[in-house]
Amino acid sequence: MPTRPQVYRPEATLLDLGDGFFDPVAPADFPETRLRFRNDRAAAQIGVDTLTDDEWTRHFGRFEPLPGTLPQPFALRYHGHQFRNYNPDLGDGRGFTFAQMRDDQGRLMDLGTKGSGQTPWSRAGDGRLTLKGGVREILATEMLEALNVPTSRTLSLIETGEHLHRGDEPSPTRSAVLVRLNHSHVRIGSFQRLAYERDEAGLRKLVGYTLRNLYDEDGDDPVRLLDLVVGRTARLAARYMAAGFVHGVLNSDNINVTGESFDYGPWRFAPTWDPAFTAAYFDHQGLYAFGRQPEAIHWDVMQLAVALRQIAESEPLVAALDQFGPRYQPEVTQAILWRLGVRPRDPDTDRDLVQATERALRTSRVGIDRFFFDAFGRELPDTYAEPWTEVRAALASYEPRKDRSHPYWSGEPCSMLIDEVEAIWAPIAENDDWTLLNAKVAAIRNMGDALAE
Template structure:
């Protein structure tokens, strides 16, 4: 079947060519993801041809497409952006008939590169593998790192010891249509194209029969409120929640200065340049909701404004309910009722903020709603309300997976650096591969 993106490529994208890299050294291939789209049987040589040299997949896009978009970056509107070091390489269907995108990072310069070199550091690719694997295991709707190939170039960066090694990465996700894609068309007053993009998004991603802009905002409000709640339960800080980094499928993607918060600190930031804490851990729901407001603003000429506002007004309550669902899922207990569940979540947050205990340890220790292991950290008054409330909850998962007999799996900055060090020093990738397997084991345990 013809990739659906070609329906709108005339106004949404620019055909481009991948960089010609000196080398292609396969470092990571996600066969678990590849099996969903029929590519897990590719030989390593074929993998390198398609995801390092970007030879077109048979019957797919004849040429990569760099997507055009605008966006608010730290709430300042920027019309001078787009895919500057990536492109859409292919669209394939999974077993359920859902279209999935293969998009790149570090694949070379495009018309939107501005002053950038279009490249990705190898360390940046390793960090993205770790972020996406961890988030997927923690139940966050995320893109998945599909491939990482080292490319043999030396790069210079201000935030890494330079020169540093280069790579090209492929991510797999449901879609790459961003809020900024709609903002660009509204900014240029391309109303016909804006209608076409709205219709495309609803049909391609939500199987909707109509191109109603209000319906699109409804879907995005529902998806992004859940995404924001998932970040909180995972203890994750994206770092750069600009409107060009929020897509209408509500998948988390494009990981730059991400961090997992070591403790439940609402003021914890991931980006060293986020001086005002705009995208701090505890402000992520506010940031994402603000971005969704920009989507509604871009669509206001196509829809009834009051109807758009009514959908936006649903975000806080949907977020509140999603927060309960995600916290109870990670804790592994069955819900009792929204009011009582909210009080339990508030008690968890209160205990974690006051105690500054590691988030991962807390959820590991209390898996299934009963304390397993050392009681000492939870004797503090900060956890008194939680201990009282959780005693009335029933377990929602079994604990017979081997993961529960070990130590909690986490992904803090010190661990990232410890995984990168042997790669940088002696090209030893064993720590990375072992960590990916451990993360996937945690994901299996949480899903049980």
């Protein structure tokens, strides 16, 4: 029997928080709106896939309110640590939340923007997004979704006809506005702002809002919230590692309380298992390097615990925070077994296989995507000699979770290294040719289908 289409189910729960948590704003009036990307697969999950292109552009380029949801856009207020330095002058500076609805799993979802214009938190910024930045976010979110990483999804990208000047890429460059679909934009930094302002009532209200709307739990227990966030963020860190992904800017304002990755700037996929590999050219100390991401995310969650200390006792908060490591270890084991395409056996055996895999990847310098493609659901080919002996022997005793009958396995591994990102962008910049981007999105989704349960 065919599944029924998702019915549009608007919400406006953000309003429950009150105006102390956000500022009403107006979107920029762009010179033009040219639809460049619409994600109908994601749109179908929230019941907006039936919009015509004209309706789509009005809602996601001009921000005509969607029926029944938020009456206008709101720029969220938050603080955060940026590269471990506290910054109280943050907040949505080039984006806003403009709609909420339930998805086909019943989860509350936010529609948020990037590049939609200035807000009270823009500081000296123009509130805009480069078209290249939007293309990069499409590629990041599509790839991460396919690799089983909890992530926002790029719902829409619309070119806006402005010429932007940036110091880190050729200027002037084309502009765009992006819409992302997220299971909340409430960040660790949202709690930090309230703690900084010593707003205990606001902290309790935000804890209750988060538990009720994002975790489907009653009450306003800050320790329970921290425990849930520890679990979700440990899972996120583990899946970053299995995907070979480096976010680049794991500041506390970029970690939301649902453990869902979002806001992609200088991201990279690591070519090889190099713990020191960094994504951001300005990360001179390697604070957010590939191998340090679990530590970085744990540090951010520690800042949530510090903020919640104003409304909870230290001891239970510390106890919850101390569970990050014990939760991360089984999560990274499960994530790597998933990518290997095998079913778990027992914790000790599984951990040994994962540790052997990490050692061999680090020593051999074999490409991450190449290895997981070759190893998926079977013994390693004979071409994998030393240092792969231990991995070959261990894999032989595992049951595949899925066979290799999908057409994807007859080709080559789908990767997303920086050179390919540039190669996809070049024809767009030079000839307005979107063929490579569209083909790559299709290839990534094909890989995701092959990997999925």
